[in-house]
Structure formats: C-alpha cells, structure tokens
Amino acid sequence: MRYVKPESFEAAATLLRDEDGTSRILAGGTDVLVQLKAEMVEPDLMVDMKHLPGMRDIAAENGGFRVGAAVSGAEMGEHTALKAMWPGVVEGVELIGSSQVQSRATMAGNLCTGSPAGDSVPAMVTAGAVARVQSPDGVRDVPVIDIPTGPGKNSLAKGEFITSIFLPARPDNASDAYLRFIPRTEMDIAVSSAAVSLELDGNGVVATAHVAVGAVAPTVLLVKDAGDALIGSKLDDAAIASLVSVVEAACNPITDKRGTIEFRTKTAGVLAKRAAHIAYARAGGQA
C-alpha cells in the first residue's frame, strides 16, 4: 500500500485517476482504518489531503457555511454559529461514535462511505447541502442527496473526491432536527433515523418542510410528501398522522440482525414525528 500526501487537489485527482488498483481517501480514517484492520479491504493507494487548503476550515459563505471535507465532528460541534444555524446537521454529525471517534470522523467521510445509516446524511439532505467535487477535469457542485447510490457506493467517478460541503443560508423562523434509533445509547449504528428541516411563517404555520429518513432503504430517502404533509399546519395531530403514514409508506428497509422491516418502518415514523416537534420548537413555533 502506498500512502501519499499530494501537493494540490489537482494532483490528488490525477493520482486517484491513474491508480490501477484500489484506492481510498484517508479523512478521519474511522471507517477506512477499521475496514483495513478487519481485512475487508487492502487499498493499493491511500491519499491523505487533510493538509490541503480549506480542508480543515469552516468558512462563512453567502450567509451559509462551507465545511472543509476534513473538518471533524468535534470541530463542528464547537462552532457556535454553525450549530445555531443548522442544529440538526451538527447533532447528526455529533452522534457519530464516541469522543475519540468525534475527534477524527468527518461529514464527507460519512457521506462517501455510503452507509444507508450514516448519521450526518439525513440532516444534510434536508438542509439542501451541496458537495463540492474535485475531478481531474475541474470542480463541480453536487447536491448531497445525489452522492450515495447504495450501501458502500457513491456517484463519484474515478479520480473524484469531495473538498467541502456547503450548508446554505437558513431563513428566519426555521430550524432542523435529527434523531436516530439505536438499541443502546451510543456507539451504535442507526436502525432507523429521521431528519426534519422546516420554516415557519409569522404565525407559526409551517411554510416549507423537508423530511429525510435513514437506514430504511439502500440510501437516505428525501420524502417529499412527508414534508408536504406538514406544510400549512402547526403540527396538529392530523398533520403528524399524515407525516407518519407517508414516512412509513416510503420506507423500503430490509430485515437483518439490527432490526426487522416492521420495526424499522415503525420507528422511522416515530422518529420523523419526534424530530418534527423538535425542529418546530427550535424554529420558535408553539403548538
């Protein structure tokens, strides 16, 4: 295995494109090093870009924030302004692993690893986050929702990687929340999860809403009808009941050692309901 620290993003892209064997990017390493140790993968090339410009920065941009692809969960958790704007995104990132894992794990790594249960992904999706992708031919912006394509897979082409993730400006009277179900209280993988991001009008009525669920399909699902179910409501019982049934209907999970189809579907609905209430309260709404 070769370990390389390239001098520029362009050099990194070329290096990755030209590698004939298996390559991996070393961000926090909390997935990739574990896979190495468990002998699930033996990369021929390991590219480390944590030192490149902007990779470790959280920068204000157009009223939102650009988060470098090597920023750790702990660094996001300590960024007051980011946390105030996108509390659901940050709480998703902060749920990853333990303090030790937090000091390494990144949002970009969580996204690219392609787990349907990745904790930072649903809230990034409901926030409308956009990944900046470097390729050997240049740079392009890709909505986060379009990155994962299935368990362990993503849409990035050979030679492509993420340099940052942009969280857009958030309107007033708006907020978000993320919840996951795990059998323990930490150090676990979501059996199901839900993120809700919503915006209220001046009367506390939901004006826009986005709902995403995790671990209930091969990728995180943005459930448009579920967001629509909340629009025009103050999260009254009927709106919530409709949210829950729409979410349950959207779920397409598997039964495995972590949970049954039935359990994942039911809890996804419950979590969407609970996350909606939290986001609503954070946005200043009163039921």
Place this chain on the structure above:
Amino acid sequence: MAFDAQAERNFKVVGTRVARPDGIDKVTGKAAYGADISAPGMLHGRILRSPHAHARIVSIDTSAAEALAGVKAVVTGADLAQPEDEGFADVAINCLARDKVLYDGHAVAAVAATSKSIAKQAIRLIKVDYAVLPHVTDVDAAMKPDAPVVQEGRALETVPAGMSQNVTTHCQFGHGDLDAGFAKADKIIERSFKTAATHQGYIEPQACMASLGSDGRGEVWCCTQGQYMVRANCAAVLGVEESQLRITSSEIGGGFGGKTSTFIEPVALALSRKAGKPVKIVMTRDEVLKATGPTISSSMDIKIGMTKDGRITAARGELRYSGGAYPNATVDMGAQAAFAAYDLEAVETVGWNAMTNRPKEIPYRAPGAPTSIYAVESVVDELCQELGLDPLDVRLLNAARKGTLSSYGPTFNDIGLVATLEAAKAHPHYTAPLGPNQGRGLSCGFWFNFGGNTCVSLNINDDGTVGVVEGNPDIGGSRASISMMAAEELGVPYDKVRTVIADTSSLGFNDITDGSRVTFAVGLATIEAARAAIKEMCRRIAKIWDIDEDAVIWEDGCAKPAGPNAGTHPPMSLAEIAAIAGNTGGPIAGHHEVNADGAGVSFGVHLCDTEVDPETGATKILRYTVFQDAGKAVHPDYVEGQMQGGAVQGIGWALNEEYIYGEDGRLQNAGFLDYRVPVASDLPDIETVILEIPNPGHPYGVRGVGETPIVPPLAAIANAVSRAAGVRMTELPMSPPRLLKAMTG
C-alpha cells in the same frame, strides 16, 4: 476449616478499602497482559477457521502455505495427540478440528511465520476441501429425533434411548408429591421461555506466547484463569509430561469464566515444536466471539402453583440447554439452582443438554443458573401480579432458610436469603414512586460457590515483610484480599505484604480461578499458612526465652509471653524475629495445601426500575440496587465491584446481547458493534448493599461473591420490563424489536 468462634472479632485490615496492588501498573499501561510479551526470534501464529457450521474435512492441502517464504511451520489436527480422556480429547479437537468442523469459526489449521502479514497470506494459501453437512443451531430443533447429528455416541447412560444423538445429558432433582402440591394451589401458571447464548465479553482477547523444544521442554506465557489447567490441557494435547511445561499466567483483562479453557496455547506449542522458535498467537475479537466460549442457549418450561395468600404449593421446571458442539453438564447446575431460593414441599427440575453447531460452551459466572432462575422468577412474579401479592412478601414467605431441604438435595446451613430480602424491603428503592411506562422488578439469585484444591506458601522475609505465593490468576481483586488476610493474621500492616501468582513450576497444583473460590479457598489457605508461620515464630522465641512453646502467644504482630508465669520478656515483633531467623533455625515460612470444603452458598436480591418507550420498545434502566450476602467483605470495594459488574453484565444479557445465527448456521454478529454489551451511558449508578452473614466454613466467615450477582438481573429486568410494558416477556434478550412487537401485537 471452621469459622473462628470469637464473639466479636475486631478486624484491623479485613473490611477496609486499601489501595489495590495492581492499580498503578494498570492505569499507567505497565501491566503485562497476554499479548505483551515477546521473545527473540519469535514467530507470529495465525489460525485458519471453518466458514461452515458443519462439514466433513475431506482434505487439507498446506503445501502452498509451507512453500511461502517466511512460513516456518504449518499444523493441523494431525499434529496434536489424540488423548483417551474425553475431556482432553474435546479440547484437542476444539483446538484443531480433525475429521469434522463442528461450528462456524472452528479452527482447522495454523501457521507460524516471521511476520503477521506473511502469516495472513499463508492462511489464505491453505486449501481445505469440505463436504458440507446439514447443521442445527437451535436447542429445540437439535432435540428432534431427525435433527442433524453434531457428534455421534456422546450421550451419557442417563439419556433414555430413542432420542436424538445430540441429547447428551439428562438430570433430575427434587422431592415431594407434585400432583398433591398442584392440587392445593389456587393459581397455577405454566410458561415457556427462551434465552440466547451470550459471551463473557472480556475486553482482552486470548493471547499467548509459547515455546516447545525438541527435548520436550516448554514454556507458555498466557492470559488464563488457570495456569495448571493450561498445563494439563497442553500436556495431554501435545503428549508431553506436565513437569516439562512451565505455564505463567499474565495479567488478565477480564475472564468471567471465559478463560477457564484453552484454545490457542496447544496450537502455539505445536507450531513452536515444528518451527523451533517461540510462537505468539493473539486472537482477534472476531475469533473470540466465534470460537471461544459463549454461554448455553436455553429453552425452558416452568410451572408453579400458589395459594391466594402466596404460598408456593408445587413447582416444576424442564430445562433444555445447548452448550454448543460438545457435551457438558451446565444444565445440571441450572437445574439444581432453579428453585434454590425457595422452601418447597414439592419440587422437580428436569434438565437436558443437546449439542448444536455452535462453539463449545465455556463457563460464564454461575454457569447455568441465570437462565433457569430467570424463568422461575418470571413465573413467581406473574403469580404475584395475578394474585395481587407483594413480590417481596411472597419471596419472604417462601424463602429458603437454615434447615430448609433444598430443591437439589442438601439441607441449608446458615444462609443469608431472608436477611437479604428484608434489607431490600427496608430500602427506599422498594417504595420509591414510579411514573408512566415504568415498572419495578425483583429477583432472587443463588450460587453454590466452590472451594477446591489450593496451595499457598507464605514467606517471612528478613526485613520483616511478607511474601505470599499463590496459584490463582487475579480476576477480581484477590491479590489485595489475600494480602489483607495475611496481614490480619500476622498483625502487620497491609503494605508489608505482597502477594504474587506463581507459575506452575513454582507452587503445587491449584484449581482454576472459578466457582467464586479464590478469596474463600486461597484466603483460607493463606490464613492457615500464616498460622503455621506464627507457630514457627513462637517456637523459635520459646527457645530463646527458654519457656514452653505453648507459653508464647502471638498478638498485634508480636510474640509475647502468654501470662505472668511465662516471664516478663518484652514482646518481639515479626521484623525482629525475621532479622535473626538465620540464627534461630533458618528461613521462616508457612504453607498450606488443602482441598477446601465449606464454601458456603450465596444469595442475592436485585431490584430494578425500568422505563419502556411504548413507541420504539427501547428500555431504559432507571435505578438498580443489588443486595448480597458476602459472608465477610474482605475488601468492600471489590465486593461492590463484583455486585455492580454482575448487574451490568446481566443488563446486557437481558436487553441486547445475543448470538445471532443465519440460516446458513454462521454467526452474524462477531464483533462488539452488533454483539451489544452495555456502554457506560446505558447504565445508572448501580447501588449496592452488602450483608454479612458469616460462612461457617471460613475462619473469617468469607463467602464467594463473584458469581451470584449475575444470576438475578435477567429476571429482575424482565419483571420490570414486563410490568412497565404491560406484557409478559418470555424471551431474552428483550431487544427493542422484540419488545415493540410484544407490545403492539
């Protein structure tokens, strides 16, 4: 050895909370565990394991592995002896399979190479041709007459003819007229239960370094609960004499019973014998979960009759345990323990063991008891609910006490169950208010405890300090407790005594660290060894003072004249006597060898409050209190640690831990991500209440405390969850999907 008949003994050292002797080494990383030792020229061993639950080994081709540069030895089952003794033979074929692989993860071959990565490559070059056989992993399925047979011809004579060959053990205990008893009951409840196999979950994977020369002499450094057991197993499996093997036990990162067997030491020795170099083997977590001991899995039927005022009239239990691919007698202990907490007129417990294609069961704290007592205590709780009775009052009404003919035969001597129940009843926890979706559960627990073969040597050093040499790996603080008992007896401060654990060549035979035996049995032998040393010191001083031996007494760490008739000699301290030992007859030591009896059974009561989320099936442990009779708590911190640790392991067992097998018979969760032991944030502070009802069989009244605490949690939590959820849970673990399903139908 009897309890010291002293009206009220004022202990000076015993009962205090002195600093642990291994603490600094452990927190600074200096402590040497199984994987921490290396030797010049050492090779790295690695084991190839079966991917099949059950298969015949048609052939093993190791030639490509042997040809790889850096590979120094390859071994298979053919390189091990075939011991005649069934127990040793099972160890041998479990270390390296011979004709068949019996479970997913069963060791098939091993290599030793100059680096870990070469060893890894070499393993992949070994070609094994398997003929896959039908498998069975569920105990009830394994008992069916047409089930795939795991091993043939292993049933004991007690098993009736006509059953599946998987059934190896049948046992039956009890007394009284069941039919008459059930006829007297106002309410009878009969329920069936299932529990999943769980793992001891020690943090340190098994590891060893071994060397065996062509002269047949060998050394092993390993992480174990019993170096003499390792010696016996290795000698039998390698076909060498015990005197030629020296086994040293490392510092141990948890055992809980799981390190009372051998998996890798004989393999490392076999590799070393071939390669002519020391070989180190360190298991991975995956290997630990796949191939070292989980507990039994069980299926049980319990029937109990009760009068409307709470008296149990009759009780019957039928237990079906599977200890994996080999015969074992764990079900006997489960059957004996099941109803031990009760004073019953009519009781019967029947047990069966059936082999399945799972790893060999290895003891886990109180093997067999947590599951059977879980089932019994669940039915008692349900009877209390149905009859509107207080569950503590019902336990008190039916409690076993001194003179009770136990459900498994013996009549109880002094036992602490009633006192423990009364302490629980008086505790504020029992009457604290509960909120919505919350429930309180209670369970009694019992364990036999064990004494066993023990050697202790105690040396009076020339500077007045004391060295104790014992032969039991310290898995729960025994070095501190043994030093404390030596200090108490000799009348010297605790920090003047150092206890070390001998290798197998430095001290006579000791049974494994198991059965909660060490503080009891090694403590007892230490007290006797100290008394022997005291006797010798008094004899020497009697000579100096020119008086009778009997006229010298030992008090406060000094030899003193027994009374005015013995003269007015000033007391001589241990240090003064030690300093002149060379002139009074040579070094002074005491020793004691015993097969200790009178371990004294132990009872505990656990109280637990839970809250269940009705929408997700998640259970939160809100409050947990452990009450236990320790006989005498030598070092209360360690006793509390045992009580808390048992509760925590029980919480894991009750809520999330389980061996999950796929249709293909392969283990699906061989890692700590999906084999879920509790994490710190899952737990409340575990409160503890120690009771001290002296054990008549120990000079200080000590009872073993290490196993009883894992017995009550399963039922205490199941009862709390069942009450909180409004539905009786009869299967463990009560994982959220299972609980949600039970609640929502």
